[in-house]
Amino acid sequence: SQQGEEDPQALSIQEGENATMNCSYKTSINNLQWYRQNSGRGLVHLILIRSNEREKHSGRLRVTLDTSKKSSSLLITASRAADTASYFCATLNSGNTPLVFGKGTRLSVIA
Amino acid sequence: DAGITQSPRHKVTETGTPVTLRCHQTENHRYMYWYRQDPGHGLRLIHYSYGVKDTDKGEVSDGYSVSRSKTEDFLLTLESATSSQTSVYFCAISPSHKGYGYTFGSGTRLTVV
Numbered sequence: 001s002q003q004g005e006e007d008p009q010a011l012s013i014q015e016g017e018n019a020t021m022n023c024s025y026k027t028s029i030n031n032l033q034w035y036r037q038n039s040g041r042g043l044v045h046l047i048l049i050r051s052n053e054r055e056k057h058s059g060r061l062r063v064t065l066d067t068s069k070k071s072s073s074l075l076i077t078a079s080r081a082a083d084t085a086s087y088f089c090a091t092l093n094s095g096n097t098p099l100v101f102g103k104g105t106r107l108s109v110i111a
Numbered sequence: 112d113a114g115i116t117q118s119p120r121h122k123v124t125e126t127g128t129p130v131t132l133r134c135h136q137t138e139n140h141r142y143m144y145w146y147r148q149d150p151g152h153g154l155r156l157i158h159y160s161y162g163v164k165d166t167d168k169g170e171v172s173d174g175y176s177v178s179r180s181k182t183e184d185f186l187l188t189l190e191s192a193t194s195s196q197t198s199v200y201f202c203a204i205s206p207s208h209k210g211y212g213y214t215f216g217s218g219t220r221l222t223v224v
Contacts, residue, residue, distance in 0.1 A: 033212055042201055043154075045212030088153065092209060098144055098169070099213060103153035 004032075004089040004102030012108040019076040021105040023089030024069075030092045032065055033099065034074050037086045046074075046087075081111045114138040117202050117216035124223055130189040132219050134202030136182075142205040143185040144213065145169075145177065147198040154201065160185055161208070192223045 007022045023032070031050045035043040049056045049065045049072070056063045062075040076083055086106050090099040115136045124130050134143060144159040146169075156169030158177040166177050174196060176188045189196055199220050203213040 030209055035212075035215075042215035042217045043203075043213075045214065048210075048212055096208065098142075098156055098159050098208075100156070101146075101154040103151070 004091050004100065006087070006089055006102045006105040008105060009103070010106040010108070012110065013079060015079060015081055015109055015111050017079055019079050019083070019107055019109070021074045021087050021089075021107070023072045023074070023102055025072075025089075025091050026070065027091075028094045029067070030094055032063075032072050033090045033092070034061075034063060034072075035088045035090060035101075037088065037104070039085075043088065076107075079107075079109045081109050083107060084109045115202065115204055115214055115216045117200075117219050119219060120217065121220045122222070124192050124221070126193060126223055127191050130192050130221065132187045132189075132200055132202075132221070134185045134187070134204075134216060136185075136204045138204060138206070138214070139182060140204040140206045140214075141182075142208060143179065144203040144205075145175075145185070145187045146201045146203065147171065148201060148218075149198050157187065157200075189221075192221075194223050197221060197223045 004023045004025045033048045034046045037043045047058050047063050060077045065072045086104040088104045090101045118133045145157040146154040148154050155171045160166045160179040178186045199218045201218045202216040205213045
């Protein structure tokens with residue numbers, strides 16, 4: 001069953017605006033990861049944040065993690081049409097099981 | 112994607128036939144995974160491998176088997192394909208269980224008619 005649940009399911013914004021996606025999960029984690037998937041392609045790893053970290057940056061991406069609320073957010077600043085894709089959070093639980101993925105957020109950036 | 116290839120990219124097969132999907136990597140990563148992606152379900156783990164001949168089941172393993180006789184190849188077999196196995200199948204690799212993201216292949220779109 002899904003561990004992470006992304007919110008919203010779909011998001012449409014104008015180019016240049018910021019996009020925020022949220023992920024909630026249920027059990028203790030070792031780390032949380034965000035992936036991007038362009039239509040018809042495989043997933044691409046964006047960023048990994050460990051359970052003892054609260055915030056991480058990578059270029060225009062900012063990820064936060066709140067383990068007390070079991071939630072994470074992905075912020076894409078100054079969005080571009082090329083950011084149009086589905087974004088997935090995935091959690092690595094404290095046990096030995098592989099990554100568990102959420103159902104994703106579909107982001108549309110309109111030029 | 113660099114270092115990982117899936118074959119075939121597309122396949123149409125009939126109900127009841129066996130089907131084998133191949134994942135090949137050139138990264139010498141220890142861990143390999145098979146996921147399926149369906150609308151409304153996201154990605155779900157089928158099987159994974161943590162070394163040659165070492166495999167384990169995932170969330171949706173019924174009707175699937177895997178084999179890993181070499182580090183670079185991880186095969187997924189649908190023993191007797193059913194329409195419910197129509198899906199997009201993704202292979203992923205990782206050098207370690209923790210601390211690294213996964214690298215995904217481009218996927219195999221399988222249609223069972």
